Amino acid sequence: MSSLEGTLSDDGAPLLRSTANTADISRRRPQGSRIAEWYETRSRDMLALTTVLLLLGIGLGMWVYGTLPTSDRDEHPHEYALSTERIRDHLTQFLDIAGKHNNSRSVTNGHAASAEYVISQLNAHGNCDIYKQSFMSPVWTVHKAPRFSVRAPVQVDYIFETDFQVMRYGGQSATVDNARVAIVEDGGCVADRVGNVTGKIAVVRPSTSCSLFEAAFTLEQMGASAVVFVRSARFKTPSTARVRFTDWKEGDPLMTVPVLSVTHSVGQLLQTAAVSKLRIDIETNTSVDVVKTFNVLCVGREGDSHNTVLVGSHLDSVAAGPGINDNGSGSASTLEIQLTLARIKFKPHNRLVFAWWGAEEDGLLGSRHFARELAHGWKNRWASDVGVRWEDIALDLNFDMLASPNFIALVHNGTDAPKNARTGSQRIQRVFEDYFVRHDYSYELTDMLAGSDFVPFVDNGVPAGGVLTGAGEIKSITERSKHGGLANAALDTCYHRDCDTLLNINMLALDRMSKAAMYAVSTLSNVHDLRGYLNDTRYS
Ligand SMILES: *[C@@H]1O[C@H](CO)[C@@H](O)[C@H](O)[C@H]1NC(C)=O
Numbered sequence: 001m002s003s004l005e006g007t008l009s010d011d012g013a014p015l016l017r018s019t020a021n022t023a024d025i026s027r028r029r030p031q032g033s034r035i036a037e038w039y040e041t042r043s044r045d046m047l048a049l050t051t052v053l054l055l056l057g058i059g060l061g062m063w064v065y066g067t068l069p070t071s072d073r074d075e076h077p078h079e080y081a082l083s084t085e086r087i088r089d090h091l092t093q094f095l096d097i098a099g100k101h102n103n104s105r106s107v108t109n110g111h112a113a114s115a116e117y118v119i120s121q122l123n124a125h126g127n128c129d130i131y132k133q134s135f136m137s138p139v140w141t142v143h144k145a146p147r148f149s150v151r152a153p154v155q156v157d158y159i160f161e162t163d164f165q166v167m168r169y170g171g172q173s174a175t176v177d178n179a180r181v182a183i184v185e186d187g188g189c190v191a192d193r194v195g196n197v198t199g200k201i202a203v204v205r206p207s208t209s210c211s212l213f214e215a216a217f218t219l220e221q222m223g224a225s226a227v228v229f230v231r232s233a234r235f236k237t238p239s240t241a242r243v244r245f246t247d248w249k250e251g252d253p254l255m256t257v258p259v260l261s262v263t264h265s266v267g268q269l270l271q272t273a274a275v276s277k278l279r280i281d282i283e284t285n286t287s288v289d290v291v292k293t294f295n296v297l298c299v300g301r302e303g304d305s306h307n308t309v310l311v312g313s314h315l316d317s318v319a320a321g322p323g324i325n326d327n328g329s330g331s332a333s334t335l336e337i338q339l340t341l342a343r344i345k346f347k348p349h350n351r352l353v354f355a356w357w358g359a360e361e362d363g364l365l366g367s368r369h370f371a372r373e374l375a376h377g378w379k380n381r382w383a384s385d386v387g388v389r390w391e392d393i394a395l396d397l398n399f400d401m402l403a404s405p406n407f408i409a410l411v412h413n414g415t416d417a418p419k420n421a422r423t424g425s426q427r428i429q430r431v432f433e434d435y436f437v438r439h440d441y442s443y444e445l446t447d448m449l450a451g452s453d454f455v456p457f458v459d460n461g462v463p464a465g466g467v468l469t470g471a472g473e474i475k476s477i478t479e480r481s482k483h484g485g486l487a488n489a490a491l492d493t494c495y496h497r498d499c500d501t502l503l504n505i506n507m508l509a510l511d512r513m514s515k516a517a518m519y520a521v522s523t524l525s526n527v528h529d530l531r532g533y534l535n536d537t538r539y540s
Pocket residue numbers: 102319320
């Protein structure tokens with residue numbers, strides 16, 4: 001049909017040139033009734049002729065349509081417009097950036113340069129208004145291996161990482177010499193039951209009645225010079241869990257004194273020794289620095305803003321490596337999706353907003369900050385308009401790790417979402433499943449409970465979904481026979497390591513998964529009555 005319209009509006013078309021064109025008609029109109037009559041006959045003839053030609057055209061079109069096989073390419077043009085090679089070019093840029101920033105794209109290293117790259121690409125080839133949303137993020141660094149020894153009654157030097165660990169966000173550099181020990185009961189949760197810990201090393205077994213941070217911070221407030229958590233006998237190794245509020249925000253407290261974890265057997269020794277005779281030395285060289293970082297938002301200029309489709313991925317990597325699969329593959333794909341939609345002049349029915357979250361590796365702080373500011377009106381010093389209102393967000397798509405070398409195509413299980421985001425998340429899950437079924441690609445459902453930036457959305461009632469290709473999990477023999485690859489090997493052996501480079505990218509996975517993302521983005525942004533669509537219980 002579109003080519004037929006083209007012929008009619010084409011000035012050079014012989015059909016139109018043989019009779020009066022619209023400009024001629026309007027000039028002749030006022031010239032008396034004979035001309036009007038002539039015009040009426042001619043225009044009736046014209047109308048009849050046009051109708052006949054139109055009908056012929058439609059008939060011909062339908063006949064051609066019926067005889068030619070339609071390919072998947074014709075029916076899903078957006079998917080095929082996306083170039084995996086271009087995504088790889090963005091990843092090459094990310095790798096260059098990491099190379100110039102101590103082989104990392106973390107909050108303190110290459111994150112800002114990665115963001116500048118994304119912004120320059122969006123400015124040059126994208127179609128959206130760009131906002132930077134600043135927030136504060138604590139950054140944890142271990143500068144030097146810590147020491148932990150018992151000095152009396154007998155000297156024992158414990159081994160770092162085997163016998164003890166320094167827990168993440170567990171305090172600033174400190175040297176504690178020849179300190180006494182206080183064995184703390186009840187998990188250290190209640191200040192007036194911890195006893196006198198002033199100037200002592202508090203040894204405590206974690207309790208379920210408060211978080212590690214709450215216990216450690218209570219003990220610090222009561223004057224302890226260090227906190228040592230004893231691990232339960234179930235675990236063979238000491239813990240590196242975070243000792244920080246999960247949902248940390250500017251102004252919340254952080255630990256100052258060192259927080260260590262010791263194995264159960266080291267803990268037994270400390271607790272059974274004659275406590276009054278025990279003397280301990282601890283030396284740590286660590287820091288918890290609060291730095292400013294930011295999210296990048298690209299707010300679409302077209303489509304219904306009250307039914308916004310948010311497309312998110314995180315841009316930062318862990319400090320230990322360049323993060324090309326984790327999670328560069330997600331953020332490079334969403335960047336190329338936005339640039340491709342701009343290039344093909346895609347007109348969504350619902351507005352698209354792309355987000356590149358900061359500080360995901362520090363505990364989803366970027367997406368949590370976004371949700372807190374927008375959903376709960378919490379404002380920080382740099383609070384600024386980001387072009388989006390919380391109530392306008394109909395759904396969130398999250399793309400995090402799309403190219404694991406030994407991949408399994410994984411779709412988030414919408415049934416895991418909290419009740420008020422469940423029906424919509426199940427509907428989104430179905431959109432992704434449709435893609436894998438149509439292409440006859442194997443896939444599996446995976447949980448949607450924690451670990452990536454969808455969390456603050458589903459927790460605040462916004463349906464979410466996404467695809468991913470797996471991290472450190474081991475592929476079983478059964479999974480191998482279904483999905484190929486290597487059995488008894490991790491899905492991504494370089495997960496959170498310095499070898500997460502371009503060589504770690506599986507181009508087949510990247511191709512399939514980025515196109516799955518493109519399919520969901522173009523499908524969901526074109527749904528009319530998106531809220532009703534997400535409310536459809538037939539998919540539950
Ligand atoms: C660079 O990275 C290495 C390894 O992660 C780390 O030991 C070193 O402190 C880092 N240096 C800077 C300046 O960040």
